[in-house]
Amino acid sequence: MQDVLAELAELHDRVDWGAVITLMSEHEYRVAYSSTMALEVPVVVTEGQEAAAASVAVEPAGLHSWAQSTADEVGGLPFSLYVMHRVLVGDTLLGKPLMEVFCRLAKHKEEIAHTDAAMYFLRLVAVQAQGYAMLGKARQALGLPADQDVLFRSRIQVQSDSFARTLDSLYGVNIWNVSTLGDSLTSPTTLMETTKETKPARFLLVGNNREVLTRVVVGDGVEKPLSWHVGRPIVGSDAVEAVEVRETFFDGNAYRLMDLLTKHYEGMGGSYTARMQPFAFIFEDPYVLVGLHFSTVDGTLQCEPLVAAYDRETGTTSWNGTDGDLWKVTDEPDDRPGRLPLWLGDSNSLAPYTFYKGVHDAPPTTVRGVRFHSESVHSGKRVHFAVLDGSWGQQTNLPYPPPTPRQHLVPFQP
Structure with a gap:
């Protein structure tokens, strides 16, 4: 049959x-x-x-x-x-x-x-x-x-x-290379806080002008800190080599996802919330990803890319680790979406989850776009951090999507 x-x-x-x-x-x-x-x-x-x-x-x-x-x-x-x-x-x-x-x-x-x-x-x-x-x-x-x-x-x-x-x-070939072990977010758990939190801005950055950020791993959000992969661009190309994993932010500390999220009291349960842009951040050439900025906006976590200008001929960026040209990619306040509740329960129930396509399916490259992907599941939501697949053009002969029209670059000084 x-x-x-x-x-x-x-x-x-x-x-x-x-x-x-x-x-x-x-x-x-x-x-x-x-x-x-x-x-x-x-x-x-x-x-x-x-x-x-x-x-x-x-x-x-x-x-x-x-x-x-x-x-x-x-x-x-x-x-x-x-x-x-x-x-x-x-x-x-x-x-x-x-x-x-x-x-x-x-x-x-x-x-x-x-x-x-x-x-x-x-x-x-x-x-x-x-x-x-x-x-x-x-x-x-x-x-x-x-x-x-x-x-x-x-x-x-x-x-x-x-x-x-x-x-x-x-x-199953997608331009967005999901580069995180997603969070299997569970049913609500009651939190003692009854007011919105405001947390200080924190950010992660590469150490010098020969480094770029290639991947971010959220982990389980409760016990494991965020980690990211930093590599050295190969001169004359967008390929990256000598990748190493780091967990320390610019202030010298490591943070879990729940350390960055703000807590809210909603009904009989509590939740952590984050802002989920309805669009992806896609950068113009020659900007590449060198860091991420986490801040509280209207009582809710917002994550924005930090970028520097990349010179292929020298394999260097405009940010040398202490000074130079650095920008935060942000959106207009009127474009900011509503809050997305992220239910965090017992850490033992946070099972790792991997997308059908992992980051290791493609060689590391400079990153020219990032987005957050939210997936509804029976126990809550999973959130994935994704980057533009550096092998997309080689695999498909298709162009990368154009830069996001609603984003703009703001000079950033650590």
């Missing part, structure tokens, strides 16, 4: 594939045809009195004819590129993105990995890039605005996001 169901599932995926690839292939051919016809525009050679005075020029009438047909909004490349985009994002009658259909079909063949799907997506991006380049040249020849870069980039970003969701759902 299982074999029959598997064959039916594969047949269903093949039917879907036939529907989307037929539509996509027609417009791929149109892009290729336009490129071929551009090479066949007649060339006129004008001979001068001397051999050095001869000139070569494109025949105006032929160029105009090619440009007009290529730039036509209905029968030219604008329509073909529009259709290719809709097929890739699933905006068709089938309602399924092309790469999702491709990956579902590929999953029936064990020898086809997610890297093969990534190479196919890259080929489709290359075809579109060729099309936008031809369209720009055609519009330039007609005296029309020729720049297609903004449209091309915006569409490729949407297509990449769609493909990334497919890789996550079908292959």
Whole structure:
């Protein structure tokens, strides 16, 4: 019975594939045809009195004819590129993105990995890039605005996001590398405190300009202190080597998660709370993660990244451990989300939990984005600290997400 169901599932995926690839292939051919016809525009050679005075020029009438047909909004490349985009994002009658259909079909063949799907997506991006380049040249020849870069980039970003969701759902490949043993947070336990706490700001930082932060481990939140991994960037790259684990904050002390969280009295039970941003902190190049800042905001713990500018040529950052340029990445007060209650019970019931993808699945790199992930479970919530996967581009050929628009950098002095 299982074999029959598997064959039916594969047949269903093949039917879907036939529907989307037929539509996509027609417009791929149109892009290729336009490129071929551009090479066949007649060339006129004008001979001068001397051999050095001869000139070569494109025949105006032929160029105009090619440009007009290529730039036509209905029968030219604008329509073909529009259709290719809709097929890739699933905006068709089938309602399924092309790469999702491709990956579902590929999953029936064990020898086809997610890297093969990534190479196919890259080929489709290359075809579109060729099309936008031809369209720009055609519009330039007609005296029309020729720049297609903004449209091309915006569409490729949407297509990449769609493909990334497919890789996550079908292959378990995610740009966010969860780098913590999550907290199996249990049912409420009564706390004696009945008022909100305000705790002093604490932060962790690397020791010099040849160090970057690559991972943070929350631990169980009750008995084990927070720890983080610090490594040395390899000159000329974003790769990191010589990673070591540390637990001491800038003030020389080690802290558990519960030492940083604020306590609240709520009904018959008590809770610790933290602020969970609804967005990830993603930094612009050349900023990389070198520390974390913990503070109390409106009676609730807030964690914000500390970043420095990274110079790949020297493998150094703008923060040397005692002074230099250092920034805190923060959000606007109006954007700050509500509190998330974190129930902490008996420490014996806090079982370690590991995501399907651990930090050691990818080599350590400089970190250009962080986020907190909250997961609801039967006993409460688990909270995970995650970093942008440094091997994402190598695995998928996909770009990193753009910097978070609602964040801003504030100079920070320890």
